Amino acid sequence: MGPRQLCEEVAASLQETFELTTIGTVKYLLGVEILINKTRKQIVYSQRQYVLEVLKRFHMENCNGSATPEATAPSSVEGPATKEYLPYRELVGALQYLVSASRPDIAHATRHLGKYLACYDHTHYAQAKRVLRYLKATSDYGLVMDVQPGQGVEVCAYSDADYANDPVDRRSISGYVTMLDNNVISYASRKQEINSLSTCEAEYVAMAEATKDLIWLAGLCKELGWKHPVPLLLGDNQGAIALTAKPGKHSKSKHIDNKYHMVRRNVELKLITTQHVGTDAMVADVMTKALGVVKFTQFRTAMKVLPLLSEDSQTAASTAAAPAAAAVRGN
The missing domain is CATH 3.30.420.10 (Ribonuclease H-like superfamily/Ribonuclease H)
Incomplete structure (x- = not known):
């Protein structure tokens, strides 16, 4: 990123110290698919495959979709922390990775879920699954960056x-x-x-x-x-x-x-x-x-x-x- 001449100078400088291999334009990095369209001057960051994997991991691949990741009036009734095993922490961790890379639209919902990592119950787990239902409905969405004329x-x-x-x-x-x-x-x-x-x-x-x-x-x-x-x-x-x-x-x-x-x-x-x-x-x-x-x-x-x-x-x-x-x- 930056002026072409500067990029070439940086690459040449790195090659003096490290052994580098040029493999072309990046397409996939750390679970993020990077789609580059030079004609339209557009880059899209997508985690579509990761979303599908998360849905399958938590047995939500056949769930109904949701238009939003959280209810405007979430349940305020919270029971005592459950002793039953629920993969709540794993689920919230997966959501946090999506937020960090390409899905700002679930940032608030994920932050809210993160408050209960040490003390969660079935209500919180249901709220987390609501985010998964939203991701099911928007699995083909990505973060677009482009240049307007x-x-x-x-x-x-x-x-x-x-x-x-x-x-x-x-x-x-x-x-x-x-x-x-x-x-x-x-x-x-x-x-x-x-x-x-x-x-x-x-x-x-x-x-x-x-x-x-x-x-x-x-x-x-x-x-x-x-x-x-x-x-x-x-x-x-x-x-x-x-x-x-x-x-x-x-x-x-x-x-x-x-x-x-x-x-x-x-x-x-x-x-x-x-x-x-x-x-x-x-x-x-x-x-x-x-x-x-x-x-x-x-x-x-x-x-x-x-x-x-x-x-x-x-x-x-x-x-x-x-x-x-x-x-x-x-x-």
């Missing part, structure tokens, strides 16, 4: 939070999706370390998480020689965005830990810029909570998690994906 290099991140999401400890969930030219580069769904006192604070903390990834991606682009506008951090909370532009301490924010103010500092240094985006276009919403099928499908398409079988439908969906960065910047 007339599009320059643009770096942006969507940041969102679900305030006091956990009914037990009342901590919030942070989520972000980092993009390069409307292509997903990284993403995360995490429980916050602190108990935020307001929605504004929870969103501000989430923006700090997203900023770290945004600065990293901007630095990577610089190293590769890709020029781009100032990276854009998108949030849907006006109060949190206002905090990024207000120096000093305020009565309702003076308690916020210094490490979260790195957002404000990067804005002051003009290393990033912030902008409001409506909740209906907040792609990172899919990282913070269970969504209904309409919104979930919208944000899944925005992240370019698309079916592989129909090239025409994939091209149309890819062109319409990511409703934000370019359009928002133009507002």
Whole structure:
């Protein structure tokens, strides 16, 4: 990845020290199928075969599919940890590998399941199998990266939070999706370390998480020689965005830990810029909570998690994906 001359120089330098064999374009790596279409300037990361293997391993190959990976109102009734053997940890581990490589659409569901690795029951196992039913319905989906005509290099991140999401400890969930030219580069769904006192604070903390990834991606682009506008951090909370532009301490924010103010500092240094985006276009919403099928499908398409079988439908969906960065910047 990068300028051809630089790639050739790096390869030549490595050959001076190591014995290398050129075997052509990569097609399969660590369980991830890599489909490259130079004509359409497109790369697709697919784990279709791995999904089918996981379904078979957990005896779900003949199950009915599901439109979403989790219910919007999951069962809150939890029994005592079962003493019966259930392959819960193995299943969650398999899901985590899918999340890490090509399936951001199951990131939130998998994070939620990971909370119960030490104390799970049949309810949790049923929720995990719900994710498998979703994967059965979308086994032919992959993460698409492409170049749209007339599009320059643009770096942006969507940041969102679900305030006091956990009914037990009342901590919030942070989520972000980092993009390069409307292509997903990284993403995360995490429980916050602190108990935020307001929605504004929870969103501000989430923006700090997203900023770290945004600065990293901007630095990577610089190293590769890709020029781009100032990276854009998108949030849907006006109060949190206002905090990024207000120096000093305020009565309702003076308690916020210094490490979260790195957002404000990067804005002051003009290393990033912030902008409001409506909740209906907040792609990172899919990282913070269970969504209904309409919104979930919208944000899944925005992240370019698309079916592989129909090239025409994939091209149309890819062109319409990511409703934000370019359009928002133009507002």
